[in-house]
Structure formats: structure tokens, C-alpha cells
Amino acid sequence: MMFFSQLRGELKKLFARKRTYIGYVVFLIFEALLLTLWVKVGRAQFEELAERNFIPVELLSSSLTATYWIMGFSMFLLGSIYFALVAGDIVAKETEDGNMRMVLSRPISRLRILVLKYCAVMIYTVTFVIFVGVTGYGMALLAMGSEGGLFIWNPEMFILAVYPDRNEAFQRLFMGACFMGLSMCVVSSLGFFFSCLKIKPAAASVMALSVFFIDFVLQNIPFLANHKDAFITFRMANWIYVLQENIPWERIIESYAILMGLNISLFIMGWMVFQSRDFKT
Amino acid sequence: MLSVKNLTKKFAGKDALKGISFEVARGEIYGLLGHNGAGKSTTLGIILSMVSAGSGEVTIDGISVQKNPRKALRKVGAIFESPAFYDYMSGWDNLKVLVGLSGPFDKKAAREIVEKVGLTERIHSKVGAYSHGMRQRLALAQSLLPEPEILLLDEPTDGLDPEGIKWFRDFILGLRKERGMTVLFNSHLLSEVEQMCDRVSIIRAGELVYEGAVNDLRDDRPGLRLRASPEGTMTEVVKGFGGEKMPGDRWVFPEETKIPTVVRALVEAGAEVSEVTPVRRSLEDVYLEHNSSNKP
Numbered sequence: 001m002m003f004f005s006q007l008r009g010e011l012k013k014l015f016a017r018k019r020t021y022i023g024y025v026v027f028l029i030f031e032a033l034l035l036t037l038w039v040k041v042g043r044a045q046f047e048e049l050a051e052r053n054f055i056p057v058e059l060l061s062s063s064l065t066a067t068y069w070i071m072g073f074s075m076f077l078l079g080s081i082y083f084a085l086v087a088g089d090i091v092a093k094e095t096e097d098g099n100m101r102m103v104l105s106r107p108i109s110r111l112r113i114l115v116l117k118y119c120a121v122m123i124y125t126v127t128f129v130i131f132v133g134v135t136g137y138g139m140a141l142l143a144m145g146s147e148g149g150l151f152i153w154n155p156e157m158f159i160l161a162v163y164p165d166r167n168e169a170f171q172r173l174f175m176g177a178c179f180m181g182l183s184m185c186v187v188s189s190l191g192f193f194f195s196c197l198k199i200k201p202a203a204a205s206v207m208a209l210s211v212f213f214i215d216f217v218l219q220n221i222p223f224l225a226n227h228k229d230a231f232i233t234f235r236m237a238n239w240i241y242v243l244q245e246n247i248p249w250e251r252i253i254e255s256y257a258i259l260m261g262l263n264i265s266l267f268i269m270g271w272m273v274f275q276s277r278d279f280k281t
Numbered sequence: 282m283l284s285v286k287n288l289t290k291k292f293a294g295k296d297a298l299k300g301i302s303f304e305v306a307r308g309e310i311y312g313l314l315g316h317n318g319a320g321k322s323t324t325l326g327i328i329l330s331m332v333s334a335g336s337g338e339v340t341i342d343g344i345s346v347q348k349n350p351r352k353a354l355r356k357v358g359a360i361f362e363s364p365a366f367y368d369y370m371s372g373w374d375n376l377k378v379l380v381g382l383s384g385p386f387d388k389k390a391a392r393e394i395v396e397k398v399g400l401t402e403r404i405h406s407k408v409g410a411y412s413h414g415m416r417q418r419l420a421l422a423q424s425l426l427p428e429p430e431i432l433l434l435d436e437p438t439d440g441l442d443p444e445g446i447k448w449f450r451d452f453i454l455g456l457r458k459e460r461g462m463t464v465l466f467n468s469h470l471l472s473e474v475e476q477m478c479d480r481v482s483i484i485r486a487g488e489l490v491y492e493g494a495v496n497d498l499r500d501d502r503p504g505l506r507l508r509a510s511p512e513g514t515m516t517e518v519v520k521g522f523g524g525e526k527m528p529g530d531r532w533v534f535p536e537e538t539k540i541p542t543v544v545r546a547l548v549e550a551g552a553e554v555s556e557v558t559p560v561r562r563s564l565e566d567v568y569l570e571h572n573s574s575n576k577p
Binding site for chain 2: 002005006009010012013016017097098099101102103104105107108109113276278280
């Protein structure tokens with residue numbers, strides 16, 4: 001009971017900041033921009049592609065398909081930056097501002113402080129991804145109406161799936177958003193780990209992003225194509241398999257077990273550093 | 282109530298504390314004095330378990346801070362210089378978040394404390410809009426919740442105006458009177474320490490160089506600011522009376538010494554006396570004596 005009350009306090013700190021909402025607003029603008037580009041440019045190309053492949057356009061050029069593209073692009077481009085910023089701040093900013101001394105003067109263990117902060121960041125990450133999905137879908141509904149199913153095409157992950165049934169399409173997309181949220185927790189965990197070190201909040205965010213983008217670049221080097229499984233960003237991209245017609249659960253479970261192991265390792269390393277630190281003025 | 286035994290600490294291989302020991306009795310107000318970097322804040326940091334000790338032990342009411350920090354800190358409230366709150370949240374929300382880390386937040390007790398520190402009207406305003414004095418009052422409120430038995434104050438009156446300092450001093454003295462609160466007070470403001478504390482320690486370069494009751498420091502030994510030439514004759518005569526040289530042409534004598542006799546002896550020895558001013562040894566004098574650069 002006490003834990004949840006403390007977690008509520010931690011979430012309150014996160015959500016009481018105005019700049020938290022700047023991120024939401026930026027995402028809404030970015031989603032609207034992506035949707036406009038989709039409607040004006042992407043849709044025509046997509047319909048042409050669908051026609052060439054004998055896929056009924058009226059079923060697939062839909063708000064759900066648009067949501068899928070909006071979510072994928074906005075999360076990859078902006079989400080990683082945003083989560084690294086928020087998670088990079090979570091410990092380092094309080095240390096820099098002097099709040100941490102106030103917190104540590106209370107009878108609470110450092111482990112508990114970090115568990116609370118980590119949980120808050122993870123809740124924030126997952127709910128933010130779902131927020132992007134829901135608002136993206138809402139905008140797409142307004143722009144394109146509620147007709148049509150879902151068309152998934154991702155040549156890099158070898159996925160081509162068609163869901164003419166709107167209910168099933170919606171369920172798959174929602175599931176996709178949840179798994180994407182879990183994937184993005186890795187970026188937040190990286191930010192959190194660096195935030196526990198004795199560095200500035202901005203440095204923590206930059207370090208997390210550096211690891212993320214270096215991993216992504218390495219993953220895409222052609223001669224490392226056979227070793228993609230070894231890269232974090234490839235494992236993170238496995239969320240897309242829940243959109244495959246026959247979901248490869250074994251593969252998904254394996255990837256998420258690895259990601260979870262990575263998250264736990266990052267947390268433990270962060271805790272060990274935090275525990276050994278001296279906090280002075 | 283608070284026992285600090287042989288604390289040592291090194292930062293980057295350099296000794297920050299070299300075996301600090303002192304004890305604070307229940308209901309006592311104890312002052313820690315020292316220059317910047319002397320080791321006062323490190324000592325406080327170790328007591329609060331924010332800084333790890335190289336060796337030594339701190340116990341609060343018999344509970345070891347090193348072995349059981351959570352249990353030991355249950356009895357502690359702390360205030361730092363320039364208290365850092367979450368500026369974007371109200372004073373009340375700050376209290377809820379911080380006090381909630383210790384246990385359930387008791388609204389009634391919180392309201393009472395807020396009223397006591399005189400923040401009732403502004404408690405729901407954002408802390409970002411608070412003055413330094415109001416922040417310090419909020420810090421006091423959070424440190425008094427739920428119900429500490431000992432308060433650790435780290436330069437709490439720094440930056441406060443004279444009115445604020447007086448209010449703070451009266452409040453702390455009131456707490457001791459009403460609740461028998463034990464207080465460890467770390468400050469540069471010697472007059473504050475003199476007015477508030479029962480006992481005082483002086484830390485210099487990580488070592489405790491003086492410990493004693495504040496009343497003992499208000500030393501009644503006769504003191505003189507003395508100037509005479511030739512200086513050698515003056516020194517010889519004065520030392521013959523058991524005089525002890527202090528910084529700034531100041532001499533102190535054994536209690537039974539009669540100053541007119543000293544002056545007469547100086548004149549009889551052929552010294553030209555140009556100044557004889559009786560002085561009382563203040564806490565500042567003691568502090569300067571123990572922190573003067575010619576001390577080992």
C-alpha cells in the first residue's frame with residue numbers, strides 16, 4: 001500500500017512538470033504532420049502498391065493502417081529521443097537540483113527510491129506509446145473515416161499481413177502498441193542507468209541515445225546482417241511480429257526475455273553505482 | 282541521543298575527516314563550527330547516511346546509522362542550506378511527496394505544522410514563487426514530520442534576513458522547550474551558535490580541535506589588548522604573570538591576575554605602554570584561535 005502511495009508521489013513529480021506536457025504537444029503536432037503527409041503523398045503510393053499486389057484498396061487504405069505508420073515513425077524518430085530525455089533526467093536532475101539530498105534525508109532505502117523512479121519511468125514510457133497510438137488513431141479517424149482494415153508491410157522484418165476485419169485489426173494494432181511500449185522501455189532503461197551515474201542529466205540522455213543509435217547503425221551494416229539478433233534495436237523491433245498473421249510467440253518471448261534481462265541488468269548496474277555514491281552539496 | 286565515534290573519510294585520497302568523535306545528549310543543542318571544507322557537511326552527510334564513512338560509527342538513540350540507516354533515520358529530521366524543493370509543485374504537494382517517503386502522510390499533523398511555521402496562507406502556492414525564508418519554513422515543516430527526536434541543521438540560517446534568523450532561532454529554542462528536541466546545528470554564524478547552543482565543537486581540516494560548553498567559552502579569564510614597547514620586555518613581563526598570547530595583540534591571564542598589577546610591572550620594567558584595553562573572550566575569539574593559520 002505504502003509502495004503505491006510513494007509511486008503516486010513519484011508519478012506526480014513527473015506529471016506536475018510543464019515540460020512533460022511539451023513532449024505530448026510535440027508528439028501531437030508530429031503525428032498531425034505525419035498524417036497529413038500520409039494523406040497527401042503516402043496514401044496514393046500505398047494504393048498503387050496495393051493495386052499492383054491485387055489487394056483491395058478500399059479495405060486497406062484506412063485509418064488503422066495510417067495509425068500503424070504514424071506510430072512506427074513517430075516512436076522511432078522522436079520516441080527514442082524523448083524517452084532518453086525523460087529517463088536521463090529522472091535521477092540526475094534531482095541530484096543536480098539538490099532534491100536528492102532532501103529525499104535521502106528521509107528514512108527510505110536507496111534501492112526503494114530507485115525502484116520507485118524506475119517504475120514511474122516505465123509506466124510513463126508504456127502509457128506514452130499507447131497515448132501516441134490512441135491519438136494517432138483518433139486523428140486518422142477524423143481524416144480518413146472509420147472504414148477499412150489494416151495492411152502491414154515491413155520488408156526489413158519480412159512481414160506482410162492483411163486484416164480486412166476491423167475488430168481483429170484493431171486488436172492487433174493495440175497489442176502492437178503495448179509491445180512497442182515494452183520495447184521502448186529499453187531506451188528508458190538506458191537513460192535511467194546513465195542517470196544514476198555521477199553525470200549531468202543532459203549527458204545521461206546523450207549517452208543513452210548514443211548507445212541506441214550506435215546499436216541501430218551497427219545492426220544495419222550489411223556484413224553484420226547475419227548477426228542482427230545480437231543487437232538491441234533489432235530485438236526491440238520484434239514488437240512488429242504481433243502483427244504477423246501467425247504470431248511467432250517463441251521468437252517474441254525470446255526477444256522480450258532478452259530485453260527484460262537487459263532492463264534488469266541496467267537497473268542493477270544503476271543501483272550499484274547509486275548505492276555507492278556520496279551525496280554532498 | 283547522537284553518538285559519533287572516530288569518523289574518517291577520504292575524498293580522492295585526501296583526508297576529509299580524521300577521526301571525529303562527539304556525543305549529543307537528548308534535549309541538547311550542539312553546534313558544529315568550522316571553515317568551508319573543514320568537514321562539517323561531510324560529518325552531517327555521514328550521520329544522514331548520504332556519505333559513506335571510511336571508518337567509525339554513528340548511532341542515533343543507540344541505532345547504528347551504518348548498520349540500519351532506515352531505522353536510525355526514523356528519528357531524524359534534516360534541513361539544509363538552500364533547501365531544494367520541487368519548484369513546480371505546491372508546498373503542500375512537496376510535503377506530501379517528501380513526508381510520504383517516511384510513511385503515511387497525516388494531513389492533520391501536516392496542517393498543524395504548516396500553521397506552526399506560518400505557511401498556511403501560501404502552502405498551496407507553487408514553491409517556485411516562495412522567498413528564501415518561506416522555503417526555509419517549508420523545510421522546517423518537512424523535517425518535523427512525522428515526529429523526529431533529533432534535528433540536523435546544516436547552515437539553516439544562511440541567506441535569511443535578521444528577522445528570519447531571529448524567527449528561526451526562537452522556533453528551534455521553542456521546539457527544545459516544548460518537545461525536548463535534540464538539535465545538531467552546523468553554522469558559520471558564530472553569534473547564532475553562541476545564542477542557541479549548549480555545547481560546541483570546532484572542526485579544522487577534518488579534525489575536532491575544540492569541544493566544550495558555550496558557557497565555558499564565555500571565559501571569565503581576564504583578557505587585555507596590550508601594546509607596549511619594547512615588545513621583548515612586554516612579553517617577558519606578561520609571561521611572568523602567566524599571560525598567554527592570543528591572535529590580535531590579545532593576552533589572557535589566569536583568573537586571579539589583577540590587571541593593574543600587570544600594568545604597574547610593565548611600567549616598572551621600563552616598557553612604554555601605548556594601549557591597555559580589557560577584552561572578553563568571545564566565541565569568535567575561540568573560533569579564530571582554533572582556526573588561525575599558524576596552528577598546526
